[in-house]
Amino acid sequence: MTKKLIAIVLGLSAWITGTVAATVGQTGTAAAQSLFKIERAHADYTPSLDGTDPIFILILGSDSRPGEPMNRGRSDSIHILGINPAKHRATIYGIPRDSWVPLSTGGTNKINAAMPAGGPEAALATVEQLTGITFDYYVLSGFDEVTHAVNQIGGLVVDRPYTVVGDRQTFAAGSSRMTGSEVLGFSRTRHSLPLGDFDRSLNQGVVLLSALSQFRKEYAKDASRMYTWLGAGLRNTQTTVPVDELIRLAGLAQALPATKVSNLVAMGSSGMQGSQSVVYLADQNAALWQDLAADGYILQKDIPATAQPAP
Amino acid sequence: MARRRVIIGVVVAIVVIGGLYLLFGGKDAPISIPNFFSSSPPVPAFSFTSVRSGYEATVAGADKDAQAATAKDLAPKVEDTVTTLFQAGYVDPSSWGDAGAIEDLFTDDAKGQLDANIDVLTLGTTAGDVYTALQPSTSSLKVVALTDAKGNALRAEALPVFVAIATHADGTFSEITVTGTLFLVHDGNEWRIEAFSLNRDEKPAEAPAPSASVSTSASESP
Numbered sequence: 319m320t321k322k323l324i325a326i327v328l329g330l331s332a333w334i335t336g337t338v339a340a341t342v343g344q345t346g347t348a349a350a351q352s353l354f355k356i357e358r359a360h361a362d363y364t365p366s367l368d369g370t371d372p373i374f375i376l377i378l379g380s381d382s383r384p385g386e387p388m389n390r391g392r393s394d395s396i397h398i399l400g401i402n403p404a405k406h407r408a409t410i411y412g413i414p415r416d417s418w419v420p421l422s423t424g425g426t427n428k429i430n431a432a433m434p435a436g437g438p439e440a441a442l443a444t445v446e447q448l449t450g451i452t453f454d455y456y457v458l459s460g461f462d463e464v465t466h467a468v469n470q471i472g473g474l475v476v477d478r479p480y481t482v483v484g485d486r487q488t489f490a491a492g493s494s495r496m497t498g499s500e501v502l503g504f505s506r507t508r509h510s511l512p513l514g515d516f517d518r519s520l521n522q523g524v525v526l527l528s529a530l531s532q533f534r535k536e537y538a539k540d541a542s543r544m545y546t547w548l549g550a551g552l553r554n555t556q557t558t559v560p561v562d563e564l565i566r567l568a569g570l571a572q573a574l575p576a577t578k579v580s581n582l583v584a585m586g587s588s589g590m591q592g593s594q595s596v597v598y599l600a601d602q603n604a605a606l607w608q609d610l611a612a613d614g615y616i617l618q619k620d621i622p623a624t625a626q627p628a629p
Numbered sequence: 630m631a632r633r634r635v636i637i638g639v640v641v642a643i644v645v646i647g648g649l650y651l652l653f654g655g656k657d658a659p660i661s662i663p664n665f666f667s668s669s670p671p672v673p674a675f676s677f678t679s680v681r682s683g684y685e686a687t688v689a690g691a692d693k694d695a696q697a698a699t700a701k702d703l704a705p706k707v708e709d710t711v712t713t714l715f716q717a718g719y720v721d722p723s724s725w726g727d728a729g730a731i732e733d734l735f736t737d738d739a740k741g742q743l744d745a746n747i748d749v750l751t752l753g754t755t756a757g758d759v760y761t762a763l764q765p766s767t768s769s770l771k772v773v774a775l776t777d778a779k780g781n782a783l784r785a786e787a788l789p790v791f792v793a794i795a796t797h798a799d800g801t802f803s804e805i806t807v808t809g810t811l812f813l814v815h816d817g818n819e820w821r822i823e824a825f826s827l828n829r830d831e832k833p834a835e836a837p838a839p840s841a842s843v844s845t846s847a848s849e850s851p
Binding site: 361544546548553561 | 685686688689738739742748749750773775783784786809810812824825827828829830831
């Protein structure tokens with residue numbers, strides 16, 4: 319009987335000891351680790367454009383007035399956006415609206431006349447014919463639409479390289495948050511600029527770069543801003559860029575600071591065609607377009623001084 | 630004699646089981662043996678206390694009622710995905726740090742990012758060394774539908790505010806808060822997470838009140 323009791327006690331002791339030892343062991347490990355404290359941690363992932371093929375988007379601004387179809391106005395603002403996803407570089411290449419070029423719809427005219435003749439597709443085909451660049455998408459906006467889009471994202475902080483005297487307002491050099499109508503006014507100002515339409519096109523590139531910088535900042539602070547920007551952008555444009563691609567572009571934007579985006583405008587000289595004031599594009603542009611078509615970007619150092627923003 | 634053999638057999642069995650526990654005891658042991666001295670609480674069922682819905686239209690002048698109705702319909706579907714994420718990733722200790730337990734909630738592209746972000750998408754790979762349990766507290770969710778001209782949801786955005794009291798193995802407590810944005814896309818028959826940006830904060834906390842538990846949800850539209 320005594321032996322039985324001893325055996326039972328030994329058995330129970332082994333169980334108890336095992337259980338207690340396991341429990342104490344866990345507590346000991348945890349106590350040693352209790353100094354480990356995560357105060358703030360972050361997880362982040364957005365699908366991004368990748369691959370080595372460049373992406374080209376033609377950005378058009380229509381001069382259509384309220385009530386007129388945006389896609390039948392003249393494209394007074396024309397910018398090629400080239401993006402190299404693999405190298406995280408991009409280029410904005412403006413083309414003056416008065417550029418005298420062969421149109422895809424036939425004949426030679428100011429480049430902004432292509433859209434009234436055949437819509438944004440004709441404008442795109444004209445720029446393709448001119449530059450040798452094949453576009454993946456286009457984005458088209460108008461006066462009211464730009465104003466609304468900027469207001470719907472809460473204004474746009476634009477860093478203006480120099481003071482611009484507009485028709486209704488002077489925009490002092492420096493950085494400030496601009497309303498939609500101010501951004502439109504700044505983007506449309508031409509008469510007071512030293513190089514007229516060339517400088518205006520460059521300033522429109524400055525606005526696009528400002529939008530990139532602001533989107534990056536806002537997304538880093540609050541990712542939900544992506545839908546605010548997508549909504550404001552899509553409500554106020556006509557575009558062939560699908561939502562999937564826009565989300566991947568937004569992802570790519572996280573790795574694309576404005577300093578990696580060059581901004582230039584086509585070189586040329588003013589002249590007359592009959593009674594029309596026009597721009598004759600310089601032959602120099604061909605080599606730059608070829609460079610851009612090859613990989614989606616032009617390095618700042620390769621841009622002639624005459625095609626860059628004023629210091 | 631036979632009775633004696635039975636008793637000896639029982640005693641030997643007890644000794645063997647006790648020995649096995651000594652060797653392989655603990656929550657990671659391959660053999661699960663009941664631990665009568667451990668007080669592992671049952672895993673709570675998590676749900677958001679409040680769920681709101683909204684929309685972001687991609688077309689100007691879209692029918693507001695249709696957009697709002699879409700958002701309201703979408704909210705419970707997105708809520709399911711996000712609730713499962715927090716249940717598996719945070720509330721259930723058996724899947725802390727386990728990417729496999731949450732990977733079905735993500736698109737194929739996003740699955741490749743789970744390991745790199747697992748210490749925020751879940752309580753963490755070493756959470757079992759630090760915490761013993763997690764009790765969800767009042768948590769909220771906002772679901773935003775990105776809608777097309779017809780009022781269809783193209784995408785969804787979920788903005789959770791997940792709050793929980795973690796019990797540390799040393800007997801202390803901390804409040805864990807997870808906030809940020811999850812982007813979802815309709816993938817197959819489910820709304821899956823295609824992108825995310827989440828922040829996790831932790832601060833010391835008092836012991837939770839005995840009555841603190843979350844088990845109901847409510848929905849509302851803005």
